[in-house]
């Protein structure tokens with residue numbers, strides 16, 4: 001038993017729904033080790049039947065990584081905690097290694113969770129990590145001299161919960177807890193941890209910042225950064241709520257791959273929310289994982305007021321006419337890829353195949369085929385054709401086997417739209433616009449919140 005008293009672990013975990021168990025992501029560092037033991041303490045007292053699985057990812061990047069994972073496995077065995085190590089095997093990229101390692105880590109953690117029917121992963125990110133993240137982002141913004149950068153989304157820092165791949169929640173219950181307090185607690189309990197040498201390697205930005213935060217003004221800078229994160233998170237949620245309301249009121253999807261915005265959208269008074277909605281919708285139609293550029297969307301929004309226009313941004317054609325503002329995928333760079341089950345096609349369509357025979361290709365419907373479809377009420381025929389031409393179809397040789405427009409009997413593949421900018425990582429700050437866009441384009445609804453009873457982030461209740 002940990003001598004932390006009931007208060008700390010209850011404060012940290014009482015909001016969570018652990019009925020389907022939890023994965024604790026443990027690197028072996030102090031924070032995740034503390035997370036694991038606090039969580040075990042909480043579950044032992046409140047829900048002893050709940051499954052707890054500790055998972056360590058061996059990135060196979062340092063010579064000691066396998067031994068460190070084994071040490072974690074031994075520690076877990078000593079305390080009766082189920083543990084798995086998963087290795088990031090295969091080639092590693094020569095550039096962008098941290099991002100690739102992060103991507104692999106979350107993929108493997110999600111696989112480990114799902115293999116056990118668990119939909120909740122907890123990580124050991126602390127208040128110190130949060131402050132460091134915000135300070136690094138602030139420094140980057142300053143460096144980029146973005147004087148008119150009004151996009152403070154990143155300054156919200158890490159979210160208390162993030163939906164991974166629209167299926168598994170990653171929650172960070174220690175975001176309000178200091179690293180020093182966790183280390184104290186571990187020391188009191190005689191539980192050791194591993195010091196990752198990269199955490200003190202001054203070639204990296206985060207360790208340099210950590211050292212500077214240990215200076216005399218460190219605590220004041222920490223407090224400012226945490227306050228900034230809280231304020232930016234609240235603003236981001238609020239803006240998301242207003243953008244979701246605009247999308248709900250003024251956007252429709254008359255055909256797959258086509259969004260129509262009412263002309264009133266261009267004249268709505270809440271410019272900020274309209275620009276934010278545009279950024280989200282353009283990324284969704286374009287199949288892009290990041291929001292459309294803010295300054296360019298702002299300029300586009302201004303131009304929408306002056307009448308008809310046709311522009312391309314974020315791989316999306318914005319075709320503003322008297323009858324509405326139409327958004328569809330531009331015809332360029334549409335992929336033609338060998339047909340595999342569960343492919344994410346063009347960043348915007350999840351494909352499930354029932355016909356697995358070889359030689360099949362997923363490629364756009366294309367103009368000559370799409371031209372046959374009949375126009376639907378209120379949508380200019382040319383716009384409808386262009387949107388449908390960019391939808392995926394199954395091809396063998398030169399022959400099309402399926403068509404998203406729906407004129408093929410018993411299609412051999414199912415096509416599910418995804419909300420591209422939020423498909424991989426959806427921060428709980430963005431739940432409302434994500435839910436609004438999912439509803440608009442027919443994507444699957446969001447899975448239930450990892451928090452029970454009430455709405456910790458202020459967003460689920462309304463999402």
Ligand SMILES: Nc1ncnc2c1ncn2[C@@H]1O[C@H](COP(=O)(O)OP(=O)(O)OP(=O)(O)O)[C@@H](O)[C@H]1O
Pocket residue numbers: 024025026027028029030031032033055056057058059105122123124125129196199
């Ligand atoms: N190799 C890993 N295996 C499992 N989980 C990991 C791994 N690396 C990081 N994590 C998770 O992500 C969180 C943040 O990672 P980060 O790299 O900041 O921490 P760390 O320095 O590796 O360790 P810690 O946070 O435990 O002190 C960790 O607390 C842990 O929950």
